Amino acid sequence: MSADRRPPLASAGRRWPSGAALLLALLLCLLGGRSDAQPMVSLDGAGELLLHGVAEVWLDADGTTAREQVMDPGGPARWRPLAESPLFDLRRGQAVWLRFALAPSTSLSAWFLELPYAPLDRLELHQPGDGGRWTVTLAGDRVPVRERVIAFRHPLLPVVLPRDGPVVLYARLESPHGFAAMPRLVRQDVLLAMVVAAVMGWARRDRTLAVFTIKLALLALGAASISGLAGLYLWPHAPQWNDLSPTLFTYAVFVATAVLTATALAGVPGVRPWRVLLLTVAVAGAVGALAWASVAPHLRIKLVALYMLAVAALSVVLAVAARRRGDPQAIGLVWALLPLLLSAALPVARALGVPLHNLVVQYGLVLGTSAEIPILLLVLLRRSQDRPDHQRRLLDMRHTDPTTGLPMLPVFIERGQRMILRSQRFDHQGLVLLVDIVAGRALGHDPRRPSEWPLRVAARLQSHLTPVDVLARLAERRFGLVLEGPVTPTLEASMAPRLVASCLLPYEGQPEGWLTRVRVAYAMVPLDGGDMARVVQQLDSLLTSVPAWDSRTVFTLTHTVAGDAAPSGPAIPQE
Numbered sequence: 001m002s003a004d005r006r007p008p009l010a011s012a013g014r015r016w017p018s019g020a021a022l023l024l025a026l027l028l029c030l031l032g033g034r035s036d037a038q039p040m041v042s043l044d045g046a047g048e049l050l051l052h053g054v055a056e057v058w059l060d061a062d063g064t065t066a067r068e069q070v071m072d073p074g075g076p077a078r079w080r081p082l083a084e085s086p087l088f089d090l091r092r093g094q095a096v097w098l099r100f101a102l103a104p105s106t107s108l109s110a111w112f113l114e115l116p117y118a119p120l121d122r123l124e125l126h127q128p129g130d131g132g133r134w135t136v137t138l139a140g141d142r143v144p145v146r147e148r149v150i151a152f153r154h155p156l157l158p159v160v161l162p163r164d165g166p167v168v169l170y171a172r173l174e175s176p177h178g179f180a181a182m183p184r185l186v187r188q189d190v191l192l193a194m195v196v197a198a199v200m201g202w203a204r205r206d207r208t209l210a211v212f213t214i215k216l217a218l219l220a221l222g223a224a225s226i227s228g229l230a231g232l233y234l235w236p237h238a239p240q241w242n243d244l245s246p247t248l249f250t251y252a253v254f255v256a257t258a259v260l261t262a263t264a265l266a267g268v269p270g271v272r273p274w275r276v277l278l279l280t281v282a283v284a285g286a287v288g289a290l291a292w293a294s295v296a297p298h299l300r301i302k303l304v305a306l307y308m309l310a311v312a313a314l315s316v317v318l319a320v321a322a323r324r325r326g327d328p329q330a331i332g333l334v335w336a337l338l339p340l341l342l343s344a345a346l347p348v349a350r351a352l353g354v355p356l357h358n359l360v361v362q363y364g365l366v367l368g369t370s371a372e373i374p375i376l377l378l379v380l381l382r383r384s385q386d387r388p389d390h391q392r393r394l395l396d397m398r399h400t401d402p403t404t405g406l407p408m409l410p411v412f413i414e415r416g417q418r419m420i421l422r423s424q425r426f427d428h429q430g431l432v433l434l435v436d437i438v439a440g441r442a443l444g445h446d447p448r449r450p451s452e453w454p455l456r457v458a459a460r461l462q463s464h465l466t467p468v469d470v471l472a473r474l475a476e477r478r479f480g481l482v483l484e485g486p487v488t489p490t491l492e493a494s495m496a497p498r499l500v501a502s503c504l505l506p507y508e509g510q511p512e513g514w515l516t517r518v519r520v521a522y523a524m525v526p527l528d529g530g531d532m533a534r535v536v537q538q539l540d541s542l543l544t545s546v547p548a549w550d551s552r553t554v555f556t557l558t559h560t561v562a563g564d565a566a567p568s569g570p571a572i573p574q575e
Contacts, residue, residue: 039053039054039101040054040101040102040103040166041054041100041101041102041103041185042103042105043102043103043105043111043161043185043187048184048185048186048187049184049185049186050182050183050184051082051098051100051182051183051184051185052081052082052083052084052085052086052182053081053082053084054082054100055081055082055098055099055100055183056079056080056081056082056098056099056100057079057080057081057082057086057096057097057098058070058077058078058079058080058096058097059089059090059094059095059096060094060095060096060097060172061094062093062094063093063094063095063174065077065095065097067126067134067170067172070097070099070170071170077097079099082098082183085180085182086180086181086182087178087179087180088173088175088178088179088180088181089178090173090174090175090176090177090178090179091176091177092176092177094174095172095173095174096172096173097170097171097172097173098170098171098172098173098183099168099169099170099171100168100169101166101167101168101169102159102161102162102166102167102168102169103162103166104162104163104164104165104166105161105162105163106163109187110158110187111158111159111161111185111186111187112150112156112157112158112159112185112186112187113125113156113157113158113159113169113171113183113184113185114154114155114156114183114184114185114186115154115155115156115173115181115183116154116181116182116184117154117155117179117181118154119141119175119179120139120140120141120154120155120173120174120175120179120181121140121141121142121174121175121176122138122139122140122141122142122143122172122173122174123138123139123140123155123157123171123172123173123174124136124137124138124171124172124173125137125157125159125169125170125171126169126170126171126172127159127160127167127169128167128168128169129160135160137149137157137158138157139152139155139156139157140155140174142174159185171183207263208260208263208264208380208383209380209381211256211259211260211263212260212376212377212380214256215253215256215257215260216373218249218252218253218256219249219253219373221245221249222245222246222249222250222252222253225242225245225246225249230242230245231245247300247304248289250304250308251285251289251303251304251307251308252289254285254307254308254311254312254344255282255285255286255289255311257311257312257315257340258278258279258281258282258285258311258314258315259279259282261278261315261318261319261333261337262275262278262279262282262318264333264379264380264383265318265319265322265327265330265333268322268325268326268327268330269325270321270325271318271321271322271325274314274317274318274321275318277314278311278314278315278318281310281311281314282311285307285311305344308344309341309344309345311344312337312340312341312344312345313341315333315337315340315341316334316337316338316341319331319333319334319337320334329379329382329383332375332376332378332379332382333376333379335375336372336375336376336379337372337376339367339368339371339372340368340372342368343367343368344368399411401472401473403454403455403473404454404455404458404473406458406471406472406473406479407470407471407472407473408472408473408474409472409474409480409536411472412470412472412474412480412482412536413532413533413536414532415470415482416432416470416480416482416525416532416535416536417531417532417533419470419482419484419485419525419532420525420526420530420531420532422484422485423485423525423526424526424530426485426486428485428486428487429485429486429487429492429524429525429526429527430482430483430484430485430487430524430525430526431481431482431483431485431487431491431492431495431522431523431524431525432480432481432482432483432522432523432525432532432535432536432539433480433481433483433495433496433499433520433521433522433539434474434478434479434480434481434520434521434522434536434539434540434543435457435461435478435479435480435481435499435518435519435520436477436478436518436519436520436521436543437453437457437477437478437516437517437518438477438517438518438519438548453516454473454476456507456516457479457503457516457518458471458473458479460499460502460503460505460516461479461481461499461502461503463502464495464498464499464502465481465483466483466484468484469481469482469483469484470482480536481499483495487524492522492524495522496520496522496554496556497554499518499520500518500519500520500553500554503515503516503517503518504516504517517553518553519543519546519552519553519554519555520553520554520555521539521542521543521554521555521556521557522539522554522555522556522557523535523538523539523556523557524557528557535557538557539557542555542557543555
């Protein structure tokens with residue numbers, strides 16, 4: 001019986017290894033297929049492409065693996081997809097390999113591999129070329145400038161697009177510490193847009209931002225001098241200058257701070273005495289810097305401390321005064337200058353005998369300025385944007401009535417002249433009217449609402465115009481109208497009386513008897529003249545020659561270019 005059972009068991013035992021082998025082979029095929037199935041990157045029609053989800057990454061723990069080993073399917077590389085928020089946890093001597101596949105492309109633009117992390121030690125891009133040869137381009141801090149293909153603020157390497165078939169590119173990254181940055185492919189015109197944006201920022205020619213840039217340069221030199229880096233790399237053979245530079249650059253930073261604050265708050269009413277005082281302190285500081293070498297070394301620190309404190313205090317006072325007088329951005333200057341005031345008080349406190357650690361005093365200015373710069377930069381950028389907007393509004397005010405928002409005389413003449421030219425071209429007539437508000441029980445006589453009557457009169461006049469016509473306010477009690485042609489004789493005869501009657505109608509929400517009397521003078525153009533300025537001058541002479549007691553309300557020119565203007569009816573009876 002047991003002998004009868006052995007063959008099936010033995011048979012089962014013989015079948016199990018073959019089944020396990022089949023299952024293992026299937027699993028290896030699936031794993032191998034998943035490893036080899038790499039997404040293909042297509043650059044046609046794109047402007048920028050982040051590599052997460054399309055690139056694969058592997059950490060080379062000892063940093064010695066060659067490209068041929070990395071490319072070998074049986075080699076040490078174990079690829080995994082690049083995460084959406086990658087963290088490259090590197091140590092010195094380690095490296096990270098990236099690989100991504102490019103589909104054939106017809107794009108005519110140049111493409112670049114960009115890694116937006118400036119402190120990267122080394123970036124290598126390995127690209128296949130003709131004949132099985134590989135091209136390696138380099139970037140990073142440890143790459144000499146002469147070996148870099150493109151000098152940029154962070155690693156940037158050109159990518160050769162495949163034309164005939166897909167290719168796989170490899171990139172190798174080295175860094176002494178971990179970092180988080182997303183590699184991406186960018187097109188040339190996207191990079192050019194970044195450069196154009198920087199040039200446009202410079203094109204503003206903002207004096208405040210220029211002074212701020214000078215201050216940052218002085219601050220960088222001062223920090224380098226205090227830390228000793230400037231003496232080591234910038235002026236290693238100038239011991240006297242190395243001795244002067246820390247206090248002198250600190251002194252210069254506060255001279256620039258005084259000029260910056262005074263420049264930023266220029267134009268704020270009521271703060272001129274404080275601005276003059278701050279600029280005087282800045283000029284005195286600049287003149288005093290010329291004699292800096294002759295000052296005894298033990299006095300320099302005290303003078304710098306007092307000057308720092310004076311400039312910071314005056315700057316805060318000026319910003320507070322500007323805020324009290326309605327400057328909306330001045331409160332930002334106050335918050336930006338307070339850390340600077342506190343850091344400036346540290347050397348003075350130690351000079352007065354307060355026990356402070358040397359590092360606190362030495363690096364207090366750097367820490368105070370580090371807190372000041374982000375806030376100050378934000379405030380200055382907002383003020384830089386407000387300044388051109390303010391200048392545009394001032395320019396518009398020369399041509400726009402602030403009460404009604406209507407165009408003024410220069411715009412009225414310009415648009416009227418364009419209408420005359422169109423009328424001559426199409427051989428028809430247009431209409432030009434001047435409307436004067438004369439004495440009467442007008443809404444403008446209410447002292448509590450002095451600007452209401454121009455708005456109401458303008459609304460009445462606007463109701464008779466089409467969208468292509470022009471209504472302008474030429475003086476306090478005068479409006480001008482330009483009616484596009486063709487103007488029929490019926491419209492010519494009826495328009496002026498209609499305007500007079502419309503202004504005599506009651507105003508909604510006002511007591512009975514509140515009305516506005518107007519006089520209207522009009523001309524047909526180009527029949528009465530082809531020069532808009534001349535036509536307006538004739539109509540003005542026509543209205544100003546009418547006596548105040550005259551009850552007539554409608555006047556017209558004689559429809560002859562060379563003739564004199566003459567009043568004509570009909571007249572609208574007045575109450």
